[in-house]
Amino acid sequence: QxxxxxxxxxxxxxxxxxxxSCEASDGMFDSYAMGWFRQAPGKEREFVASVSWDGDYILYxxxxxxxxxxxxxxxxxxxxxxxxxxxxxxxxxxYCAADPQSGLAVSTSRAHWGQGTQVTVSS
Numbered sequence: 001q002x003x004x005x006x007x008x009x010x011x012x013x014x015x016x017x018x019x020x021s022c023e024a025s026d027g028m029f030d031s032y033a034m035g036w037f038r039q040a041p042g043k044e045r046e047f048v049a050s051v052s053w054d055g056d057y058i059l060y061x062x063x064x065x066x067x068x069x070x071x072x073x074x075x076x077x078x079x080x081x082x083x084x085x086x087x088x089x090x091x092x093x094x095y096c097a098a099d100p101q102s103g104l105a106v107s108t109s110r111a112h113w114g115q116g117t118q119v120t121v122s123s
Contacts (some may be wrong), residue, residue: 001028001112002024002025002026002028002032002098002100002112003024003025003026003112004022004023004024004025004096004097004098004112004113004114004115005022005023005025005114005115006020006021006022006094006095006096006114006115006116006117007020007021007022007023007117007120008020008021008117009094009117009118009119010118010119010120011098011120011121011122012119012120012121012122013084013121013122014086014087014088014122014123015085015086016086016120016121017082017083017084017085017086018083018086018100018119019080019081019082019083020031020036020080020081020083020094020096020117020119021078021079021080021098022034022036022078022079022080022081022096022114023066023076023077023078024077024078024079025077025100027077028100029072029074029077030053030074031053031100031103032053032098032099032100032101032102032103033050033052033053033098033099033102033104033105033106034050034051034070034072034096034097034098034099034106035047035048035049035050035051035070035079035096035097035099035106035111036048036049036070036079036093036094036095036096036097037094037095037097037108038090038092038093038094038095038119039092039093039116040089040091040092040093041092043092044104045095045108045121047059047061048060048061048064048068048070048081048094049061049064049069049070049081050070050097050105050106051070051071051072051079051102052104052105053104055071055072056104057104057105058070059084059105063087067083067084067085067086068081068082068083068084069081069082069084070082070093078103079092079096083119086119086121086123087121088122089121089123090119090121091120091121092118092119092120093116093117093118094116094117094118094121095113095116096113096114097111097112097113097114098111098112099111099112100112
């Protein structure tokens with residue numbers, strides 16, 4: 001069972017930056033895809049970004065491409081989400097996800113989820 005621990009959320013002004021971190025605890029981090037999703041109040045959870053097991057295959061939501069960057073560090077079993085030029089509409093709970101059955105991308109039907117971290121962007 002993959003356990004994921006997110007950190008790095010908080011309150012930031014519009015135009016600012018945050019970096020989210022997600023550490024995996026099962027020792028198999030190098031074999032599976034990781035991703036970030038978010039859920040704003042009253043909305044469904046949406047895809048943000050994902051990265052393959054080796055870091056070579058990266059996907060972004062089209063609406064976020066250019067502002068957000070996903071990366072992973074095998075030595076620390078951690079995936080990151082660097083968020084720049086934040087907007088009030090980026091306010092949401094951000095969830096880390098791991099897909100142990102896929103090395104390329106995360107399927108929400110198979111994903112293991114973190115507890116979420118709140119990001120609030122003030123105008």
